[in-house]
Structures are given as C-alpha cells and as structure tokens.
Amino acid sequence: MGQFNQEEVIMNLVVNGGDGRGKALKAIDAAKDNQMDLADQLLKESNEALLKAHQFQTQLIQENMGEAGEKPDLLMVHGQDHLMTAMLAYDIAVKMVEMYRIFYSKNNQEVPI
Incomplete structure (x- = not known):
C-alpha cells in the first residue's frame, strides 16, 4: 500500500x-434497467474499492493501537462511518441485483420505462 501519513490514509478511506x-x-440502477452485465461490472468495481x-x-487501526486515551479526530470518524x-x-x-436478475428471468419482461 505504500507509505502514507495518517491524513492520507483517512482520505483514502473516505x-x-x-x-x-x-x-x-x-449497480442497482443497472439491474433495474435489466443491464445485468453492467450491474455485475459495477459490483466488481465496488467490491475492489x-x-x-x-x-x-486496517492500516489506520494498526498504527493507532496502543494510543489509549487519545480521542479519534473527526476526519477519522468520518472515514470509518463512510466505509461502514x-x-x-x-x-x-x-x-437487489440478484433480485432483479430473478425477476427478469422468471417474467421474461422488457426493461421498465
């Protein structure tokens, strides 16, 4: 991952x-439009990010272990919230993509307007 200072780590988290x-x-929007290949690609990219x-x-947590008593800064809390x-x-x-896939395969319906 390389060497990053704490602020860079937090910004990458966000x-x-x-x-x-x-x-x-x-991906949900793509699935809704019955564009399953696009939905799958977007899910893959989402998972990678x-x-x-x-x-x-993980790097942030490991670097801050043992610093008991320090208050986490607002940016770090925001980063954690963003990730979760x-x-x-x-x-x-x-x-939802799986739900749309089942819906379209069972109903053999056209893409909704």
Whole structure:
C-alpha cells in the first residue's frame, strides 16, 4: 500500500469508501434497467474499492493501537462511518441485483420505462 501519513490514509478511506458506495448504488440502477452485465461490472468495481478502503482502515487501526486515551479526530470518524455505510450499500446492492436478475428471468419482461 505504500507509505502514507495518517491524513492520507483517512482520505483514502473516505474516497474509496465513497467510490464503493456509489458503484454499488449504480449497480442497482443497472439491474433495474435489466443491464445485468453492467450491474455485475459495477459490483466488481465496488467490491475492489471497498477492499482498498478496508486495507486503509486496517492500516489506520494498526498504527493507532496502543494510543489509549487519545480521542479519534473527526476526519477519522468520518472515514470509518463512510466505509461502514459503503459496505452496507454493497451488500444491499448484491441482493437487489440478484433480485432483479430473478425477476427478469422468471417474467421474461422488457426493461421498465
């Protein structure tokens, strides 16, 4: 992952978490429009971004272990929150894409307007 200062680690946590969340939500939209290949690609990209964010999160936690009593700064808390909501969005997107896949395969319906 390379050498990053704490602020860079936190910013990477926020950026990659946001990217993962955004791609997960776009995957749901693609599935809704019966664009399953695009939905699958977006889920893959979402997962890759979230894995990067998780690596930065792990680095941040490891670097700050043993510093008992220090208050986490607001940016770090924001980064953690960003990653957790992004991971939840990804999990929901995976389920919803599968739901749309089943719906379209069973109903053999056209893409909704």
